[in-house]
Amino acid sequence: MNFEFSEELGAVRAQAQSFLRTHASGSARRSLEQRTGFDAALWEQVGRLGWLGAAIPEAFGGIGLGEEGLCVIAEEVGRSLAALPFASSAYLAAQAVLLFGDAGQKARLLPDLARGSAIGCFALAEGPGAPSPEAVRAVLAGGALTGRKAPVVDGGIATLAVVAVRDHDEVGLCVADLSTVGVSRDGLDTIDPSRNVAALSFDRCPAEWLPGARGWPAVMRLLDRAAVLFAFEQLGGAQASLDMARDYALQRRAFGRQIGSFQAIKHKLADVYIAIELARSNAYYGAYALQSAAGDMTEAASAARVAATHAFELASQENLQTHGGMGFTWESDCHLFYRRAKHLSLVLGAAPFWRDRLVGALEFRNAA
Amino acid sequence: MDFADTPDEAAFRAEVAAFLKANARPLAGGSGEGPVDDSHVARARAWQARRAEAGFAGITWPRRFGGRGGTPMQQVIYAQEEAKYDVPAHVFEIGLGMCIPTLMAYAPPEVSARYVGPALRGEEIWCQLFSEPGAGSDVAGLRMRAERDCEDWVVNGQKIWTSGAHFSDFGLLLTRTDPGVPKHRGLTMFFLDMRSPGVEVRRIRQISGTSNFNEVFFTDVRIPDAQRLGAPGEGWTVALTTLMHERLAIGSLPGPDFGELLELAKTMQVNGQPASRDGAVRERLADWYVQSKGLEYTRMRMLTALSRGQMPGPEASIYKAVSASKIQEIATFALDLMDSAGMVSDPQTAPMRAVFQEALLYSPAGRIAGGTDEILKNIIAERVLGLPGDIRVDREAAFNALPAS
Missing domain, CATH: 2.40.110.10 (Butyryl-CoA Dehydrogenase, subunit A, domain 2)
Known part of the structure; x- marks a missing residue:
């Protein structure tokens, strides 16, 4: 039993984190203010790094890191708030072609998706x-x-x-x-x-x-798999929101002391930490199910999705709240996380849909 | 990332499973904690002896003290398998999980050698005497006095919330030996025979009607200096060792979980259909499943860190912070599903042998004992997130200069 990503993927994570810190900083704000919808220059760089082909076999132009590799990168993309069609292209379009395409479609479509010259x-x-x-x-x-x-x-x-x-x-x-x-x-x-x-x-x-x-089950199979990848992206955003709130609570003073020394703030951020850790653990199990094709994919994916949606929504809300009036200004980044959290919770079936799917799967298993 | 057992782990699991199959009865419904009476303690002692004989007690402890010298992963595998059986395990949790590890860390080897074996075999039971009426969350504010008298210390005062004191043979005791210095610096740790003259144990009746913990009164109790653990004034450091082990010892709080609630929801009706088909009920079921699994996998992640040589950190506080209130919420919700019949606690008539009614009444204890929800959140905020401590008025002043409540 081993419940952590491999050292190799740890290195992939470190590299992705440092690349995005340098190149994706301000990406969401630029995209928001200039209404470009995405960051084309960053997209090109990400394509060259091979991330879009992380879960695509080398035979189709990918780098064959496997699903766990894509999970690790998804978390970092989420943390950076990068304005990229990453999820649409890599978790959904490319995965659909890989899972359900015939040999000709895979050979024709996947290399361009892996390289980023096609956007799905x-x-x-x-x-x-x-x-x-x-x-x-x-x-x-x-x-x-x-x-x-x-x-x-x-x-x-x-x-x-x-x-x-x-x-x-x-x-x-x-x-x-x-x-x-x-x-x-x-x-x-x-x-x-x-x-x-x-x-x-x-x-x-x-x-x-x-x-x-x-058939509909195939559509749901794609959604289940993508749900795990979205969960990692949400997890990254949630952690970034908590880090931002923590930093502000250390820096901001009121009533003659750091606001982070008040239990009202401490307990709020502890609750966010707990939500994130529960989401992280569920997402890890989702990654394991995704990579190993374990039998309970629907349960693993639904649980990962429900937990991650809750964690990012809570973390982004409480980050803004911790910032007080400053958090409600256009100039603060709080709203970028707040907006992205809700956007991501709606892209692939909202929380009520996944809760219902989760309980349905568990009823089915108990009855079987 | 791999959830499957390695070949070594699989072999150990098979060994454990064979032992349990041959020696215990499988669990048949109901996961609540019943009253700890004499016959329960006797059963627990017998089971502990059998475990020890088979080499499944003190799995991670050194061989020289009679442990197995095994890995934390083996400990978890044993616990996972044992959880499927109806065995009385909780009586020894405090002694083996907290007191004896502290003893092994601070007592001379020959002293440890005297006590570890009997504790492992269930012959001697230990309790932990830290909390006082005026020192709960603020345990370093305790007042029990220990004063030096030749080769002995003389102890006077009162402890409270001492689980199992009424059937314990020995106790781990935190005292104040110097009230003239700031509170954390004037404490000293001892262990003592619970049958020492001057020790009086009184049962406390809990809201659930049972009495699992106690008040313990000390009147001129003499403890030999040889039973001191750590230097005089170093008691707080020793206590932190105990409390660190507590994070590991508290595995799963007993109580109904997602599975029991789903079982109940299938048999209750809402708007003319099984409650399990009702949207609002399904939302709650899903959230509790996600919490339960989140905790289970969080434990796996901690274990992976442990098997890579890292110590369990304050992150482990998350476990009780979530699971204790979850049991209370599930019990409350389950009674709502029964509507007015939810008030009936007779196991003969209440659904699922009144497991939810029982949980309603014992679950508040989980949110208080072993660190309240509020203290656990402070620990997470300060020691994991790095937020500043509260402004303190008691850190530098001498203990005897502080206002008492």
């Missing part, structure tokens, strides 16, 4: 509501995709989309090149303008099935 996005939602097969109304028939997907994270900057579609009663995933005819994109204003979000309309746009992804 994942188009599931069609308006309000949790993920469900009934909510998928976009149609793929005879190689032509028609329907409207919104919100699609990174939909305005992606070059290809993995899209949830139906053909009569069957729901599944297809892949579409977003530069072809029949695609229109409308940018959407969101709670976190440091990230790009769009509505994608497809009008008889050419698209092809990912042959392994016919």
Whole structure:
């Protein structure tokens, strides 16, 4: 039994952390204020470092670090708040092609995704509501995709989309090149303008099935796996929020003393620490399940997602609160974490969806 | 990262499983802590003796004192397997988990050799005498006086909340030997025979109706200087050793968890369907599952750190800070699911043999004993996050110059 990342991945983490500290600082704020939706220069560098291909085998242009490697990098991306379509492309689009694509699709699509010259996005939602097969109304028939997907994270900057579609009663995933005819994109204003979000309309746009992804269980398999990776990104953001709150509590004085010496602040930050540690432990188990293909992937992923969502939301809220009025100013970074926390909690099924999924899996296991 | 046993771990687990299968009954529902009466203590002594004989007591202790010389991982594997069986384990938790490790750290080897073996075999039970009526969270504010008299110390005062004092043979005792210096510097640690003249144990009746802890009164009790642990005035340092071991000793607090609640929710009705199908109930179930698993895996992470030679740090405070209030919340919620029938605590009629009603009444203790929720959060804030200590009025003043409550 060994419940820690390997030394090799420890080195990957250290390298990612130091790179992002230098190159991603201010990335979210620039993206937010300039409305670029992402940091193109940083994206190019990240592509060169191989991170996008961390979980892609070398045969398809990746660096073959495995899923645990991608988890470690995801945590650092989350900590840095880097404005990148990292999750859309690496956790969702590339994973969908890798899991469900045929040999030709993998060879054609994965090398560009691994290198960052292609940007993937994942188009599931069609308006309000949790993920469900009934909510998928976009149609793929005879190689032509028609329907409207919104919100699609990174939909305005992606070059290809993995899209949830139906053909009569069957729901599944297809892949579409977003530069072809029949695609229109409308940018959407969101709670976190440091990230790009769009509505994608497809009008008889050419698209092809990912042959392994016919049926809703395949869609959920992708969501489970991505949930673990998102959990690590949320975990990184949560830890950065706590670190920021702690630093401010040490520096700020009121009533003649550091505010961090008041138990009201101490207990608040201890609660945040506890939420983060519980989230970290659940995320670690998720990473283990992801890498080792252990049987209880749904439980591991749902628990990791629920815990990480709670940790980042709580940490970002209490970080802002610890900063008082300063935390509510545009110039403070508190709102960048606060916005990203809620953005990340909504990208892939919100907490109620994952809690329900978790209990469903446990009932099923107890009954079996 | 790997959750599977290594071949060595698997072999040890098989050995443990075979021993338990041959010597104990599997657990059949109900995980609460019953009253600790004479027959329970007798059963616990017998079980401890059997464990020791088979080499499963003191798993991480040195061989020279009769331990197994094993690894923390083996200790955990044993605990995981034993948890599946109906065995009386908690009677020895304080003695073997806290008192004897302190003794081994501070007593001369020949003294340790005299006491470690009998404790391991369940022949002698130990208790810990730190808290006083005026010194709970602020334990360094204790007042029990020990004064030197030739080769002895003479002790007067009162201890309280002493778990198991009524069936213990020996006790670890923290006293004040110098009231004229600041509070942390005037303390001295001893161990003593609980049957020494002048020691009087009185049971405390708890809100659950049972009496697992005690008041202990000391009237001119003589303790030989040879039973002092650490130098006079160094008692606080010795006590910190005990308290560090406490973090390791407190494994899982006994009480109903996610699994019991799911079982209950399947049989209760909400809006004409099983409560387990109700959205609000499912939300709570999921959050408790996540907490339980989070703690279980946090323990695994600490263990990995331990097996790499790192000491358990203040991070371990998280365990009790979460699990104690979780039991209380689960019990409260479970009774709500039963609605008015939740008030009935008769095990013959209450669902699941009244495990939730019992938990409602004993769970407050978990949030207080061994460091209150509030103290644990201070420890996390100050020692893990590095926030400043409170402004103190008692740090530099002589103890006898402080106002008493």
